[in-house]
Amino acid sequence: MQKTNRRDFLYLSAASFGVVGLGASILTLIKTMNPAKDVMALASIEVNITSLKPGQEKTVTWRGKPVFIKRRTPEEIKIVDAVPLKDLKDPQTDKERFPKNQEFLVVVGVCTHLGCIPGQREALSVNGYKGPGWLCACHGSVYDDSGRVIRGPAPKNLAVPPYEFLNNNTTIKIG
Numbered sequence: 001m002q003k004t005n006r007r008d009f010l011y012l013s014a015a016s017f018g019v020v021g022l023g024a025s026i027l028t029l030i031k032t033m034n035p036a037k038d039v040m041a042l043a044s045i046e047v048n049i050t051s052l053k054p055g056q057e058k059t060v061t062w063r064g065k066p067v068f069i070k071r072r073t074p075e076e077i078k079i080v081d082a083v084p085l086k087d088l089k090d091p092q093t094d095k096e097r098f099p100k101n102q103e104f105l106v107v108v109g110v111c112t113h114l115g116c117i118p119g120q121r122e123a124l125s126v127n128g129y130k131g132p133g134w135l136c137a138c139h140g141s142v143y144d145d146s147g148r149v150i151r152g153p154a155p156k157n158l159a160v161p162p163y164e165f166l167n168n169n170t171t172i173k174i175g
């Protein structure tokens with residue numbers, strides 16, 4: 001009788017430790033899956049754009065990726081507005097891409113082919129497009145001044161991240 005009680009006790013103890021251990025492991029796993037505070041802090045960034053003159057671009061880092069912000073001149077906006085949609089691989093008007101304010105282009109600076117970082121070019125002349133844009137030196141993809149692909153192999157336009165204007169349009173919040 002005494003033996004049975006001792007065995008039951010051992011079984012129960014072992015089972016209890018097992019449950020507690022499993023619970024602790026699950027909690028640790030959940031903790032490791034939550035992003036760290038410093039990572040969360042980078043989920044959105046605020047960029048002061050008052051120093052950007054028309055025609056100038058700045059690159060910032062958001063979630064580990066470069067983001068190009070360009071203040072375009074009225075002439076540059078005219079050039080991208082004039083690009084026929086039928087010439088584009090991923091047809092989108094500039095107004096559709098930047099409905100909040102066409103003066104400012106905000107795109108993720110990662111080529112949609114294999115992820116290289118395209119470089120800015122002042123004067124491109126590609127497939128009928130003449131104007132500023134970006135060239136990806138890795139395999140030759142070209143993007144116009146709206147970040148739209150005008151020559152492959154990139155399949156898609158440069159992505160437009162979620163963003164908004166703050167503080168009387170002096171700041172862009174990305175993310």
Ligand code: FES
Pocket residue numbers: 111112113114115116136137138139140141152153154
């Ligand atoms: S990664 Fe840009 S063209 Fe291939």
